[in-house]
Amino acid sequence: MGQALLRLASEQSTLQVVGAVAREPERLPTLPGVHRLAASELSQAPVFDVAIDFSLPEGFDRILDLCVARGAALVSGTTGIELLQREALAAASRQIPVLWASNFSLGVAVLNDLVERAAQALQGWDCDIVESHHVHKLDAPSGTALTLGEHARKGGAEPRYASLRAGDIVGEHLVQFTALGERIELVHRATNRDIFARGALHCAGRLVSRPAGSYRVRDLLD
Known part of the structure; x- marks a missing residue:
């Protein structure tokens, strides 16, 4: 995801990447004006307006704390965060704009609705x-499927889940509503992983102008 973010961000004139952080920064591409930092050097990151985080739960706290300290927005797709981390994210939303999502596909945002x-x-x-x-995907059901289930519950349904792992499928999600004699299917199919990076960049570009608060991808579609 980091590689895709760097590549796609370089194609957008409205975005300027000032730093890239990874466990092994030497594996990141060398780009003009982009500081490559190890995760342990996060506090040395140059001034930024918004951070895009696709890391691991153990790295989530540090980027959230840095964004709060600097008054910068945070877009995060880090999965597996615990309850205390979600509570910290909610607390941070009173000071900065934050967006956490299990899936940054704009199509999936519409599907949730x-x-x-x-x-x-x-x-x-x-x-x-x-x-x-x-x-190679280990978690099942996927985070996206669980989020779809949360939206189904908000509407009054009780979802059941099934997971398939096969070949190189990027991601497919089918939500099926069935009654006697009829069925409705809502489907999203991802065929290229770049859609997730594009969605995160889309959200980052719009989040920086928002007041402090907790946002969803669909809040930033316009």
């Missing part, structure tokens, strides 16, 4: 979520 609306309209229907990913 459609699922919630469908669940509200189809009370009593069965709701099943089937997600498919490549064979």
